[in-house]
Amino acid sequence: MSQCTPTIAEVIAATAHHKYQGIFVDILLDGKLSSHAMFSKVLRRTHMYLALFLTPWVAMYAISTIVMNHARPNPLNFEKVREVTYDGLLPDDTRLAARQLLATLQMEGAHNMPPRRADGAFIIQRQSIGTNYRITYTPTNRRVMIEKAEVTGPNLMHSLHRRRGYQHPYALDDAWAVTVDLFIAATLFWSLSGLWMWWELRVTRAAGAVALAAGAALFAFFLVML
């Protein structure tokens, strides 16, 4: 029996404290990490690789936040790109008509539409990162006017920061929305895994608790006062 199942004394004797990435973890003498150490390693690696993958998103959200904090978006100034005649038959449903028109113009993608004008004309606001387009279709003469908005730094940052998905009928927008969801999940994961890693580092517990308490107190102060 004793050959198969080690006694507590044998386990203690076979376990040593080793320094692993700045923390002391239990490593069994046969070289394998204990389950706690293995969990810690997986958590650290996930924290790191997720952060490396999402680095462009973190940078984009940080830089755009700074820009948005200091500059309001400029009113959009449009300039005419081209005007064409559309001879095809458009469905009565404005949404379907817009999608058909965008497909014909090879400009498919996220767009919004204000209500139709009294003369039946409709406007498609095509939102593309970097450049926004305004496409106006007038049914009386079947003309389609395509205008392009002037690109400004603040507007670009606003549109990047606010870009979401799922509400548009395009797979690419849904894919972007998935990355936004991944970023949200990562934010919460980094917070929890960060707390776990801090708690593992005994030497930083006191100073970390001060930092955490100071941040929480400041946040609570603003929550009540503003």
Add this chain to the structure above:
Amino acid sequence: MTLPHLNRRLHLYFGLALLPWFVMYGVSSYFFAHPETLRARYSAMPPFTHRGTIPLPSAISIPQPGAPPAEMRAFARQALAAANMTSVVERASFGAYRQSPTQISVYTYTFLHSITLKADTAARTIAIEDKNFRWDHFFTGMHARGGFDQDGALQKLWAIIVDLVSAGFLLWIATGLYMWWTLGARKARNWGWLALSAGIVNFALFMARL
């Protein structure tokens, strides 16, 4: 203290101090991305509770349609004074926008409570309405708050903290990259390269195609 040591401590302590903002931005982003989440829960709740109606003083001039933001803001300030809410501007974000040809809405926003003054420019009355609390609006409102164009030192301090949190994000990138690079393990470096380059390529593709 060595540079790697200092780098790790910066990463950690900045993270801990800014954790409430980090969590808030994470949770609130979910409500921006999925606005339908709590819609059913609040569908039966009216958005506002009517507090009362007061006359719109004749001394207050009504901004014309298309009036510049500064003029609308001046109107908001006068309307708030008429409603005995002058002190609110120190704590609350406020502004005004034209809701319809005969209505200008003046909003005041604090994290926990918002009030809207609906000025009927034809009848010259102001209806005071309290916004009913919603968790999703609480988070999205907090997320969107920022900028240096509001009154009051505290509001400017909040805007500075928004900058600080953004700088914290950039600091985490810099210190995180340094930690990864100095990790030493070849396997971690290779996998890290893969994760980093996959992220950059994905992001670049989205920028080119969206």
